[in-house]
Each structure stands twice: as structure tokens, then as C-alpha cells.
Amino acid sequence: MRTIGMLGGMSWESSAEYYRLINEGSRGRLGGHRTVPTVLFSVDFAEVAAMQEAGAWGQAGEFLADAARRVQQAGAELIVLCTNTMHQVADTIEKAVDVPFAHIVDATAQRIAAAGHRKVGLLGTRYTMELDFYRARMRDLHGIEVVVPAEPDRSLVHDVIYRELTRNRVEDGSRAQYVRVIRELADRGAEAVVLGCTEITLLIGPEDSPLPLFDSTRLHVEHVLDLALS
Known part of the structure; x- marks a missing residue:
């Protein structure tokens, strides 16, 4: 069993969800009180958010690469980045460590392809929707076309994440807007x-959506558990 190294804090709500799902998943697979050993490094999200806003992706990459090295030194045998957006700098993180890095796009794309889908919508932060790291990897490595909302809906989706969900606010009106966007x-x-x-x-589930949903977080966790327990 490999020790999982979690790079978190972006936001802490996201990290808490990863930690919960990893432990529920390990208990479901192994039974009893069995859980996967885990090392968590939680960064100050305000620092990362400032780098995002400034477009300082190189700086952000080195910041998280340093965190990944610390996690490995603490005993991690597998690195999981507990956020979609910061996979923009996944290559920098991966090069900084000697242990496997579980990429969220690969975990998600494999399940989409297995379901027979070739064109999917993507909801996320502005950076995830507008930068090419997510769409390009889906397209080039997995043959899946990705479409994103037009403006002003990209701004709406982004603002709900940063102004509400990362502050633990869940609003019915925002859920209705997301359904419209879908x-x-x-x-x-x-x-x-x-x-x-x-x-x-936290906002929307299968019962709300007119289309099948692929929850990248849960799919990422399942992939991480496969690697940790293999």
C-alpha cells in the first residue's frame, strides 16, 4: 500500500472532500478500519489565488513543486493535487518528484471514453475553462472534444465558485443558473x-443535471486509490 501525498488548500473545502472520499473509498475497498496512509500539505489559498489572478503560472508551479518535494520527503509514494485548476502547472510538479503523479484529466477522460462520449462540456474556474491545459490533454491524449460556456456564462460559473462555493455558500439561484448553462x-x-x-x-448533482455528469474529483480519487492499492 502506497502512502498518498496530498497537495491541498486550494480550497480547504476541496481538500476536505478529497480526504473524505479517499478514506471512504479505502474503507469500502478494504473493509473494517483500513485506511490508506496519507501525508497532507495544505497551502495558503490566498497566495495561490493571487498568482492565478496575476497570471504568474511559473511562480505558482515552483511554489507547488516545492510543496510536492516536501510531501515526498515526508514519506509520500504518490502525489495527488487536490484541485483542477492548478493542473495548469502539473508538468512542473511532476518533474520535481520521483514518485508517480496522478493527473486528474487522465482519470476523468478514461471514464468518459469508457462511457462512449466524444464531446463533453466543461465547467470550472475561468482558468480551467479558458487555458488550454485541460482541453488540450483531453483532445491530444484521449480524443475527446471539450466545449466551454460562452461569455458571460464563463464569468458566472467562475464567480459562483470563488464568491460562494469556496466560502461554503450554496445558493439555490446559482444551482438554477448552472442547470441553464448545462x-x-x-x-x-x-x-x-x-x-x-x-x-x-457542493452545488450540483446528477439529479439536477439534464446531461450525465462526470465528477472529476471522485474519478480522480478512484484513480488515486487504484494506484495506492496496486
């Missing part, structure tokens, strides 16, 4: 939707 993605040919931000699962 319907518009369906009109543009999306066969399913990726929830590309951990906090979105």
Missing part, C-alpha cells in the same frame, strides 16, 4: 458535462 452546452452538442472544479459538487 442546457446550453447540450444545445451545442455536449453529450455529458465534466465538473472540473471540486467545489461544484
